[in-house]
Amino acid sequence: MSSRFVAIWFPDLVSEGMIRRRPQLKDKLFVVAAPEHGRMRITAVCAGVRRQGVYAGMTVADARTLVADIQVLDDAPALPGQLLTGLGYWCIRYTPTVATDLPDGLVLDATGCTHLWGGEAAYVEAIQSCLQALGYTTRIAMAGTVGAARALARYGQRQITVTPPGEEKPAILPLPPAALRLETAVTERLQKLGLCTIGHFINMERSVLRRRFGLGLLNRIDQALGWKEEPLLPLQPVEPFxxxxxxxxxxxxxxxxxxxxxxxxxxxxxxxxxxxxxxxxxxxxxxxxxxxxxxxxxxxxxxxxxxxxxxxxxxxxxxxxxxxxxxxxxxxxxxxxxxTRIAQGVLWNHGGFNDNRLAELLDRLTGKLGSGIVHRYLPDEHYWPERSFKEAASLTEQPVTGWRDDRPRPLRLLRIPEPVEVAAPVPDYPPIHFRHKGQLHTIKKADGPERIEAEWWIAEGEHRDYYVVEDETGARYWLFRLGHYAGNKPCQWYLHGYFA
Amino acid sequence: MDGVQRNIIAHLQRDILRLQGQSPAAKQLAGKVNLGPVLNAFPYKVFPTGAVHEYITDTPAATAATAGFVAGILNGMMRHSGPCIWISPDRVVFPPGLRSFGLSPDRILFVNAGKKKDLCWAMETCLQMDGLSAVVGELPDLDFTASRRLQLAVEKSGVTGFVLRQKSPNLHPTACVSRWQITPLASYCPEDLPGVGLPCWRVELLKIRGGKPGSWQLFWVDDAFRALQDAATDMASIPLRKIS
Missing domain, CATH: 3.30.1490.100 (DNA polymerase, Y-family, little finger domain)
Structure with missing residues (x-):
């Protein structure tokens, strides 16, 4: 299901909120003002005063010349946040995910909720009429992305805009760039260049937009068109376990x-x-x-x-x-x-790793002995013995390639090869005998060499020439010589593993 | 009359074995572990599953030989049963090497624990879970109490346990069903071909409950153990395969 978002814009949030708190203000003419640089500047106006030409940003003295009997109320900077939070909780009746959009809006994630009100248009109308009854003027837009819904609510032509899924782009083309929530400097630069609507620049080369206006503009475009996720911070977080x-x-x-x-x-x-x-x-x-x-x-x-x-x-x-x-x-x-995965009876595959009991056993082992003690290995496509297998990420991971068995490989491998002294008179022949930890082993049978390169793209180092050798007692070893034969210096030999 | 008596004796022997905690092999495993001539030494002439086997090793080469022998037994068991757990103090087993004994290494879980106490606890816990085919534990030492605990665990779950332990001068008796010692022998090369041939071992069964101990020379070919003495006839019966 594609996501649907509803953006609600309250053009007169502060004044209507004040009327709701103090009903005696209802038919009065009032403005809300805050001191700024020694003047009283208006931050919000009621509908009656606005009709007479007063707007937010004017000084109170200027407003008094237009409307004589004006009441000036003190501004409370925390008021919009409080009002929106209250309205947001009230809106939870429409959807569980409601986020405030300061300073004057709400965003609702309406995905999968609208059919309960009989369609998207009816849903939005229901919200608007209920808010109207509370005394709030609203403009509401519904779209597939938060960015588009928000832009259409504030800059759209109608009170209610419902954009069908996938038609966000044509819907926002005629809107001014400010609808994209851009920084003031970027908006001004766009204006100066004559790009007055989103349609003027949205199809330009991305690299050009990025060079001229920064990454912020591209982000906002992507969010409005749904190319980039825009997370909401819901008022009521999901209850933790x-x-x-x-x-x-x-x-x-x-x-x-x-x-x-x-x-x-x-x-x-x-x-x-x-x-x-x-x-x-x-x-x-x-x-x-x-x-x-x-x-x-x-x-x-x-x-x-x-x-x-x-x-x-x-x-x-x-x-x-x-x-x-x-x-x-x-x-x-x-x-x-x-x-949880649905438990499925294993009928034919005998002894898979899907067994819950096995997982429970491993939980007990790691619970007591510490994590990282249980290993499962999968084949890896490398010849170098230490890299020929890798740790499996999970119990159910299947090998991508098969295990190789065309070359002799020992059953036990030393973590670090141990140096041995050898007598190898003929170059590139297996040694006659070798001494490991003070004990001399005479070699009776031998196979090799098998040359394995160090895979220079992973690690640097010399190649190894491996020999399978068997001593007089029948014990079988995996020896290797590091690097090429050089006439002047002796080669180093190592014991790397034991065959069964 | 003679036949009746023999019947009664066989019946009583079975009862004694059951009382000792040794039951006939699980149906799906019966006859799957092919140990060649060694099978004659076991009660019922099948490899005792659902029991703990003890292997004594001394040198690293002998340990590798023992691990190979155990891997050969696992080959028969894992084909028809669940996964296997291999417990050792450190990563010593080379997973690709298990492939030469016909096992798929990704079906084996390796558990590494440093301390002896932890190793014994892990082995006992794993043996209690009946979905597994076998648990192999490389323990530095095994005393009677620990072996008794392992035996009690397998009697309930029917999992087979293999304990690989170091040889010590004074070997205590344990509650394990058998005690083995595997030593490597010079490899067998059919028709005197040069190079290292098929792996061979001297398999000594030092102790087996309800069976006859003995010593054999075995080699591993074509996913099965065979006796070294009739290698020539055995090899003739194995069809030639192309090795890539």
């Missing part, structure tokens, strides 16, 4: 803590199940009487909403909670929550 359990008497025993944890997990998991989610991280906090906060955290490999499993994970760490003089409040928070 947090459960509280106050205790009438301070808790000091392990049993008490366990009971509290079980209760919290139960309520949290009930909510998670209802919303089809599972938690990936959970933090259990215990607030003590003396103000200390003790906390333990767990993580899961797959999103889980099983109280028993989560309790088992916490159980390994309950010892870390020191109750001290007593705990008066328990908190359980799930900072990371994900949608």
């Amino acid at each position: 947090l459960e509280r359990l106050p205790c009438p008497e301070p808790v000091v025993t392990r049993t008490g803590i366990e009971i509290a944890l079980q209760q919290l997990l139960h309520t949290l998991c009930e909510r998670l199940v209802k919303e089809g989610r599972g938690l990936c991280k959970a933090v259990f906090k215990a607030c003590r009487v003396d103000g200390e906060i003790q906390q333990i955290a767990i993580g899961t490999h797959l999103p889980s909403c099983q109280p028993t499993h989560l309790f088992k994970l916490f159980e390994l760490k309950i010892d870390q909670v020191a109750p001290g003089p007593g705990i008066e409040l328990f908190l359980l928070e799930a900072p990371k929550v994900e949608k």
Whole structure:
């Protein structure tokens, strides 16, 4: 579903808000003014005064020459914010996501809400008539982006504008550049160049616009056309997954803590199940009487909403909670929550990694022994032995390439190759014997060499010539010589692994 | 009369094995681990799954040989069962190397823990989960209490455990079902071809509950263990394959 946004503009927000707060002002002529450089400058006017030619920005003395019996009220800078917040909460009846747009507007995310009012036009009309009844004059626009809706509400021709999805661009073409919420300097420069409407410059080369007017203009155009996301800051944020359990008497025993944890997990998991989610991280906090906060955290490999499993994970760490003089409040928070996958019965694929029990087992292992102890490896397309495999990101990640088995590879590989002393009289032949950790191994059989280059685009270094060798006891080793033979200096040999 | 008595004795032997915590292999695994002549040493003539096997190693080369032997057993088990977990103090197993024993390394999870206590705990926890095919643990040492805990875990879940431990001068008795020692032997080269051939081991079964200990010389070819003594006839029966 494409997003739909409603922008509401209140042209007389402050004066109408004041009338609503003080109904005796209703039929009076008044202006709101604030001192500026020793003069009283008007910041808002009521509708009656405006009709007689007074506008915001005039000084009070000038206004008095036009309208003699004018009442001057003191400006309250915080008033627009308070009024908009109140109106925003009132608008939550139309959509759960409402954001204030200071100084004089609201933005509603109406995606998927309009059908309840019988269509988009009816929805917008309902909002306008209700606000009218509250005493607010409004101009409302609906569009697919916040930027376009906002521009059309303020600079559109009609009281109500509903732009069908995807037609934001033609709708904003005749509007002045100021509709794009540009900086004053940019607006003035556009004006000076004779670009009086958005249509005059929107199709220009982006590099030209960027050079002349900066990145801000391009951002605003992108936001208005929906090429760039514009996040809203909703008045009522989504409720976090947090459960509280106050205790009438301070808790000091392990049993008490366990009971509290079980209760919290139960309520949290009930909510998670209802919303089809599972938690990936959970933090259990215990607030003590003396103000200390003790906390333990767990993580899961797959999103889980099983109280028993989560309790088992916490159980390994309950010892870390020191109750001290007593705990008066328990908190359980799930900072990371994900949608649970629908469990699917595995019929044919025997023993996949999709098993929830396996994920639970790994949670227990990492919960106790620390994260980063469980590894799963996938093949990587490199010949260099240390790079021929890579760590898998998840349990369900499938190998992109197959494991190679056309070359002999040892079963055990030393993390760092260990230097050995060899007797290799014939160049490019396997050695006759080698000495490792003081022990001499005579080589009976050998295969090789297999030359592996160091992949210069990843790391610099010399190539290795690998030999599979077998000593007199039957033990099999993987040796390599680093670099080319040079006549004057001896080559260094290393032991890198053991074959089965 | 003789037949009846033999029947009764066989029945009683089965009961004793069951009381010792050793049940016949799970249906899906029965006959899947092909150990060649070694199978005759086991009760019921099948490799005991759902039990803990102990392997003694001394040198790094012997450890690699033991790991190879275990990988060969896993090959049969993992084909018909769940994933496997390999627990070791450090990353020592080279995943691409497992490929030569027919395993797909991405189906094995590697757990690394530094301390012996943690290793034992991890092994016990993994053995309790019945979806796994096997758990391999490289432990520095295994005392009787620890081995008893592992045995209790597998009796409930039916997972097979393999413990690879260092040889020490005084080996305590453990509750494991068997004790093995694998040493590498000179590789087998069919028809005296040059180079390093097929991996060979001396497999010593030092202890087996309800079976007969013994010693064999085995080699690994074509995803199966075979006896070295009749290698010539075995190799003749294996069809030639093109190696890319």
